[in-house]
Amino acid sequence: MRGGTKVAIVGGVFVVVAGGVAYGGYNLWQGINGASGGGVSAASSQEKRSGPVTEDEVTNTAEEFLAAWAAGEPERAGQLTNNPVDAGPVVADFGVGAKVTEAEITAGTPVGPKVPFTVKATVTYEGQSKPWTYDSELTVVRGLSTGRALVDWKPAVVHPKLTKGATLHTGAAKVGEIKAVDRKGVELTAEKYPSLGPILAQLREKYGAKVGGQPGVETWIESGPEGTANTTLVTHVKGRPGRLETTIDAQAQAAAEQAVKQYGQASVVAVKPSTGEIRAVANSPSGGFNAAFEGRQAPGSTLKIVTAAMLLEKGLVTANGVAPCPKEVRYYTRTFHNLAYFELGNVPFSRSFAKSCNTAFIKLIDDVDDDSALGKEAQDVFGIGLDWKTGVQSVDGSVPSAVEGEAAAQYIGQGTVQMNALNIASITATAKYGTFKQPFLVSRKLDGRTFAEASRSLPDSVSRQLRAMMRAAATGEGTGAKAMASVGGDKGAKTGSAEVDHQATSNSWFAAYSDDLAAAAVVGEGGHGGDSAGKVVASVLRAG
Structure with missing residues (x-):
């Protein structure tokens, strides 16, 4: 040889x-x-x-x-x-x-x-x-x-x-070094916060020159797919880093990293409702595909936040109005049922929301008289599908047009609805604040990018009722009460679970807010929303 x-x-x-x-x-x-x-x-x-x-x-x-x-x-x-x-x-x-x-x-x-x-x-x-x-x-x-x-x-x-x-x-690196810091000036590194690895690589690629970073000498992987940041493998001569301020909160980020690490597949994102600033993002496994920002999957009953807002806006129900919750209901050719076929009878809509009653929502579809209404509500009020410019690569959700049974499945976050933890965290933030604020990681002053804006806010009366329903889900006998017991402040929540590709155990989803922080998480095959994803979200809310 x-x-x-x-x-x-x-x-x-x-x-x-x-x-x-x-x-x-x-x-x-x-x-x-x-x-x-x-x-x-x-x-x-x-x-x-x-x-x-x-x-x-x-x-x-x-x-x-x-x-x-x-x-x-x-x-x-x-x-x-x-x-x-x-x-x-x-x-x-x-x-x-x-x-x-x-x-x-x-x-x-x-x-x-x-x-x-x-x-x-x-x-x-x-x-x-x-x-x-x-x-x-x-x-x-x-x-x-x-x-x-x-x-x-x-x-x-x-x-x-x-x-x-x-x-x-x-050779000589193509982009300048950055020193990314959190909102309080704490340095953010991939070594300390592994989930930020791919995000920091994208931030460096996009903003290294803008913040005055000078390139060093490196061994790197030149990425194939367009829009994917290069991956540094070895730094031979370190360049002079430029300081890049992000919206991340190091304390919340550390809690997020630790929380998702307990599961094989999990993602969590935390957002400040009043501004849209992203406070934390973490994935397990870490350092690879940023599923929290780029994933696409059915979010289960966490989407009922949007469905409830639509029904309230249309005057088809009120938080205290009766909304029957039978064990199952048929819409066109499809039959839907509640978890373990539970039923609540004729109860206030807020209780159906708090107990995550699928049938209470689907029974109201006939009165909506517009199969595209849910998608319009998601876009016009919650900003879904408006081309978010977060500062890195992200997917801003989708509620495509659907009819008959498929439309009914969307009402409870199943079917063709596609979301990730970032999208559901933003939906939760909008429910808390009343107005959509596009999530972002770095200031738009850095590159002059235009933020997405929803065409309207939630009416005050609807916003108040929605928050009251989410509060009921986070307290008392609500499905999110156990997970949120350790979280203080003005709080609200929504649990969810979603089956993907006929898997044996459903994915666990959880969305919640506490004061001016909202978070959402998904745990692959984690079961009921409060069982695993709820623990992840609660950990982040406590830290933030």
């Missing part, structure tokens, strides 16, 4: 060391059948086989692939995958783009077809070298046409944050 590669196998664990790796131009190696120079020793010579890969095949294939990669032989490494055309250039880029001059790859013990490994590389730029260490893994599969044991190719093999279309680079 080239580059002075040495492979040592000790106790079933092998270490690949390549010194002075010379990654040059890339030419696709025509060795898929072992006919070209430097053939693939074990993998290409075996007869066509079928069935699951064996333990020996996993070890041998991983060893050969990692050896070829570390030795600076991207064409050979590519041929040891099930997609050599895509794999070869990415492996080559590890040396050429990232400017890796040495590489040591240590593989751990295989777990079935998966092989974890650690990369210890040296990156050299303009005569200066710096170490770069990280962990990744590969999976060995059997080739469909050849029967060979091959590495199942994906860019994340080379680096876990690498995606299709993205490339590795080392």
Whole structure:
């Protein structure tokens, strides 16, 4: 092998060391059948086989692939995958783009077809070298046409944050450094607040130059999808950061990070109702996709905040007026029921809201006489779908037009309604304040962007009734009372649960406010809204 590669196998664990790796131009190696120079020793010579890969095949294939990669032989490494055309250039880029001059790859013990490994590389730029260490893994599969044991190719093999279309680079950074601070001047870092990692990357990309940040020298991933921020992997020479003020509250952010960490999949956002300032945003898992801002899923009964506002505005019901709550109700061809088929009988609408009675809402649809009314209320009053400009990438919710049974499903936050924690936190904030204030992370004075504005506010009488109903949900026998018991101030809440793709346990949603702070959370397969998402929201409200 080239580059002075040495492979040592000790106790079933092998270490690949390549010194002075010379990654040059890339030419696709025509060795898929072992006919070209430097053939693939074990993998290409075996007869066509079928069935699951064996333990020996996993070890041998991983060893050969990692050896070829570390030795600076991207064409050979590519041929040891099930997609050599895509794999070869990415492996080559590890040396050429990232400017890796040495590489040591240590593989751990295989777990079935998966092989974890650690990369210890040296990156050299303009005569200066710096170490770069990280962990990744590969999976060995059997080739469909050849029967060979091959590495199942994906860019994340080379680096876990690498995606299709993205490339590795080392050099002068494209954007200036930032020192992001919270509303009180506390520095915000991805190390201390992991959920802010992707957000800080976007803020740097967008505002680094505007706040006077100077670029340094880095190794980074140049992102493929448009609108996605680049990801810094190694900082070789730190640039001079520009100070960027955000609306985040470090105390609330810390509480949010800790709260979502208790669950496998969870998101939470906190917003100040009177201004729209975003006080906290956290996701579990952290540091990856910002589901709190960019997710799209049914929000369950938390959307009843919007539905209740619409029904109150149209004069179809009042908070104290009777709204029957049977155990089930039929609308066109669809039958809807309450959780465990509970029924309340003829009770005030505020009690149906507080107990999250689905049927009380759906029974009123016939009187609305406009299947698009809910979407109009969501947009005209709560700002949903108005192209929010938060300062980073975000999705501002959707209540598409629907008819008959699908329209009824929307009334209780199911069907085609798409929301995330940011959207529901904003809806809750609007219910508290009475007027939509577009959520934002950085001041619009920084770039002159225009904030979205709803066409009207909630009428005072409707606003008062809606808050009273949310207060009932947060106290007494309301479904949010247990979760909100530890939260003080003028408070209100709404629970929700939503089934997605016929999952066994529904997603847990919870929305609430306390004084001038509103928050919403979703916990994947968390069950009833108050059981898990409620705990997350309460933690953030207490901290804020």
